[in-house]
Amino acid sequence: MEQCNIVFIGGGNMAGSIIGGLLQGDCPAKNIYICDPDQTKLDAFQQRYGVNISTYNDQFVGLADVLVLAVKPQMMHQVVEGLASKMSHETLLVSVAAGIREKNIGRWLGKEHAIVRCMPNTPSLVQTGASALYANNQVSDAQRDLAESLMRTVGIVVWLEHEAQMDAVTAVSGSGPAYFFLVMEAMQKSAEQLGLSPDMSRLLIIQTALGAAKMAMESEEGVGELRHRVTSPGGTTEQGIRALQAGALEETFDEALQAACRRSKELAKILGDT
Numbered sequence: 323m324e325q326c327n328i329v330f331i332g333g334g335n336m337a338g339s340i341i342g343g344l345l346q347g348d349c350p351a352k353n354i355y356i357c358d359p360d361q362t363k364l365d366a367f368q369q370r371y372g373v374n375i376s377t378y379n380d381q382f383v384g385l386a387d388v389l390v391l392a393v394k395p396q397m398m399h400q401v402v403e404g405l406a407s408k409m410s411h412e413t414l415l416v417s418v419a420a421g422i423r424e425k426n427i428g429r430w431l432g433k434e435h436a437i438v439r440c441m442p443n444t445p446s447l448v449q450t451g452a453s454a455l456y457a458n459n460q461v462s463d464a465q466r467d468l469a470e471s472l473m474r475t476v477g478i479v480v481w482l483e484h485e486a487q488m489d490a491v492t493a494v495s496g497s498g499p500a501y502f503f504l505v506m507e508a509m510q511k512s513a514e515q516l517g518l519s520p521d522m523s524r525l526l527i528i529q530t531a532l533g534a535a536k537m538a539m540e541s542e543e544g545v546g547e548l549r550h551r552v553t554s555p556g557g558t559t560e561q562g563i564r565a566l567q568a569g570a571l572e573e574t575f576d577e578a579l580q581a582a583c584r585r586s587k588e589l590a591k592i593l594g595d596t
């Protein structure tokens with residue numbers, strides 16, 4: 323990775339978090355290039371990370387071993403068509419755009435090409451992301467390794483065998499941070515009603531969420547077993563859990579994930595037709 327040229331198209335949140343991760347991590351990639359229409363944003367990137375910048379998307383494309391498409395999904399068609407003629411066949415294209423199918427990127431390029439689709443999530447911004455990757459059949463083993471080490475700089479990585487699984491991933495980890503934020507919001511409201519100050523409630527709830535996630539990550543037991551262990555018969559947790567289950571928590575989460583997955587499929591259809 324140290325030797326390779328990574329070119330980012332779109333200098334927003336996601337590009338910023340990956341670049342930050344690359345430069346902080348164990349394998350700093352020295353040759354980073356970034357293209358975005360906003361010169362002020364580019365200047366900030368250059369000042370902070372010493373990367374090469376341009377307001378022209380095609381400026382560095384010929385140099386790219388990896389070209390990361392980090393623009394909004396609605397911009398993808400235009401951006402991909404604009405890059406097609408200058409992109410080497412050897413370049414690996416990594417798209418982080420939600421809902422844009424690999425076959426549509428290929429169609430907009432006008433040729434078969436090595437493409438990795440990636441669904442990251444917002445905790446990537448603090449290098450604690452969860453990314454799912456899918457490679458088309460043009461991607462070599464070396465390119466798979468490259469894509470994986472790129473996304474590992476902002477968190478964990480899983481590989482999908484079928485692109486269709488991206489819709490489920492979008493519903494689970496793509497949208498997932500918002501579900502946990504909602505749970506934290508609801509807990510915070512109740513904590514305040516129970517008489518704790520907003521600051522104290524916030525701190526206790528965030529640390530509890532972090533601690534529970536860390537325990538679940540580090541434990542060899544499943545989350546069900548961890549829950550049973552802290553739920554003593556006749557105790558306080560048991561009462562809380564009973565109330566949550568009486569409110570159909572599990573069924574509600576099932577409906578939420580199904581709805582998000584359906585929407586991901588609908589959006590992919592709309593965006594792919596552009």
Ligand SMILES: NC(=O)c1ccc[n+]([C@@H]2O[C@H](COP(=O)([O-])OP(=O)(O)OC[C@H]3O[C@@H](n4cnc5c(N)ncnc54)[C@H](OP(=O)(O)O)[C@@H]3O)[C@@H](O)[C@H]2O)c1
Pocket residue numbers: 331332333334335336337357358359360363379391392393394395397401418419420441442443444445446496
């Ligand atoms: N943020 C996340 O956690 C997250 C999670 C999963 C997937 N993604 C995907 O990551 C992609 C980027 O998301 P983001 O949150 O980083 O969005 P963002 O912050 O809006 O970044 C996109 C950047 O692209 C720039 N841009 C607009 N048109 C361009 C063009 N023609 N050529 C080059 N750059 C252009 C935008 O500039 P302006 O602001 O001036 O328009 C902006 O700086 C999206 O496709 C999204 O689906 C993001």
